[in-house]
Amino acid sequence: MNIGASVENKRRSIGTFRAFTDGSAAIVRAASEAELLSDMCRALVEKGGYPLACILRAENGTEQTLRPVASFGIGRSVVEALNFTWGVSEKTFGSCGIAVRTARPAVQNYSANPSGSPWRSAGLNQNLVSNAAIPVKVGATVFGALVVASAETGAFDTEEIEVLVEFADMLSSGMDMLRARTERETFCQVVEENLKNTVQALGTALEYRDPFTAGHQRNVAALSVAIGQEMNLSSHEIEGIRFGALLHDIGKIKIPLDICSKAGRLILPEIQLIQTHAEAGYAILKNIDFQWPVASMVLQHHERLDGSGYPQGLKGDAILLGSRIIAVADVVEAMMSHRPYRAALGQSAAIDEIQRGRGLHFDPSVVDACITISRRPGFARLVLESAAEPGSAFLDETDTQSDELRQGAEPSAHGTNPPRLTLQQSAVMQLVAEGKSVKEIARYMNISVSTVKAHLSITYKTLGA
Structure with missing residues (x-):
């Protein structure tokens, strides 16, 4: 061997x-x-x-x-x-x-x-x-x-x-x-790039249809991304939220243009029609195979923590985090921009609004992140393509502030700020004006009597009555 x-x-x-x-x-x-x-x-x-x-x-x-x-x-x-x-x-x-x-x-x-x-x-x-x-x-x-x-x-x-x-x-x-x-990675990159281009095309199509929404979705997306970064979300989560924000108003393509761009008072049926844009956006996007729940984010971006939002009246954590972020960004951008029916309300008013709604309508962690960002230089440039101060020519029409305030709004001169009421507060006041009782209003709007009373109390204080 x-x-x-x-x-x-x-x-x-x-x-x-x-x-x-x-x-x-x-x-x-x-x-x-x-x-x-x-x-x-x-x-x-x-x-x-x-x-x-x-x-x-x-x-x-x-x-x-x-x-x-x-x-x-x-x-x-x-x-x-x-x-x-x-x-x-x-x-x-x-x-x-x-x-x-x-x-x-x-x-x-x-x-x-x-x-x-x-x-x-x-x-x-x-x-x-x-x-x-x-x-x-x-x-x-x-x-x-x-x-x-x-x-x-x-x-x-x-x-x-x-x-x-x-x-x-x-x-x-x-x-x-x-x-x-x-x-596979190359293919996925191509698909992702095509998806981004599709999202951009959808947003652009809406902007071409309604000049008052020019840049709004991009501005809301930019602020939403900044909020997500401040909250230390992953880059993957933030990208999904960006897509949701870029498309959050896509359902308005179904709303008659004369209502979307109306400069004067909206009556209740018109407000209710505009509210359908969240569900319309969901219907448009639900069959697109995103990596994130983009369609659901769009559906829920008007929901509020206390259940006073629409279309489903969701509460708390039942609302997607992406939707909670978009909701805050949407309000801030809306108030800092001009509307056909009022001048821009400015940064201070926008921050005050989300601060008042912190924990009631808006996620406290999202509000805190947005307020932190607002204290940094260049916040207005982040939120708006052209930093809109009261008196600038930047026009837009979007939700929460627009849909929820427009019922009682008249075209305003620059620098004149109308009282800020939510959609439900405005609807309650209209029904009061029609002679309905608190209980009748509660049944009609499918909300509790205590909620109706709370809306009336807040409204009277807001109007100085």
Whole structure:
């Protein structure tokens, strides 16, 4: 029994196992094909015990070049400097050229076979006397060859070649997986870019239809993103909220333009019609396969914590966080912008409004984040495309403040601020004017008697009555 050979075979087996382990890990963590190929060569040298490992890519030009794309170990600089081909010529890289041409493993012992002189000379100078070349395939095509060199003449017996073939197969599988992953990522990037363009087109279509909404959705999106960042939400969550904000008023495309752009008083049926834009937006978006609940965000962006919002009267955490953020951004942008029926109310009034509604209508954490942002320089530029101060020419028509105030609003001169009433407060006052009792109003509006009384109390204080 050759004890020395047995020990050497055991050493190789352990080294090969470790090389497979490192190779498997490399496939999982590799971010690029170049990284994968380099790590696989490293595994064969550091764990497999080979002095040199390299991967040559077979190029299909007229010269049929074998180009080194990865190498590790002694003599790597020599390998990277040499020029080889896989065609039949004086430069043929012996075993590697055969492996690429035949798609089968090939072994070269330099002392027994003087062919492939460039590699033979370089190898002997590094005390390397043999190599094995294993074809590497990507799909059904030969990509090139994995070449492993040794300082031993008989290093590559049948068993060792079988092991190296398995390693090359693992490398091929890793390359297939990485390329498929790259293709998927590229495809997803294209889909995401197309989705962004579609969202932008939808928003632009609404803006072209109604000049009063020009820039509103983009402004609300910008503020919503800033609020999300202040709340330390993930970039993925923020991107979804941005999409929701960019489309939050898309349902207004269903509302008659003369109502959306009306400069004077809105009667209750008109307000109720405008309110349908949240459900209309949901209907438009619900079948689009977003990564986020964009359609539901649009549906819920007029819901309020206390259940006084629309269309479903949701309360508290039943309202999506994205919708709660958009709701605050929508109010702030609306009050800082001009409306056909009033001048811009300014930043201070907008912040006061969400502060009053903190914990009642609006999520306290969202309000706090918005107030923190408002104290920084450039807040008006963030909220508005052109920083709207009272008296500027920036016109818009949006919700919460617009829909909820317009019932009692008359066209106002610049700098004149009408009383700020919510939609329900305005509706309650109209029903009072029609002679209905508190109980009748509660039944008609499907709210409690105590809510009606609270609306009346707040309204009288607001109006100074």
